[in-house]
């Protein structure tokens with residue numbers, strides 16, 4: 001069943017669960033789950049992502065942020 005390189009202790013990484021290999025930076029509704037109200041990326045221990053997906057999420061968020069798809073730090 002599991003053919004990952006590393007056995008995963010926790011299975012609450014939703015990307016692994018959904019077998020998503022690429023985190024779509026345009027999927028703002030998804031990314032929003034990983035951003036705090038203040039526009040910070042939710043840490044892994046809270047998000048429950050595995051290391052590699054957490055990295056993907058972080059990059060996706062940064063990318064989305066750079067093209068202002070997400071309303072980050074809405075404090076004007």
Ligand SMILES: [Zn+2]
Pocket residue numbers: 013014015016017049050051052053054
């Ligand atoms: Zn994962």
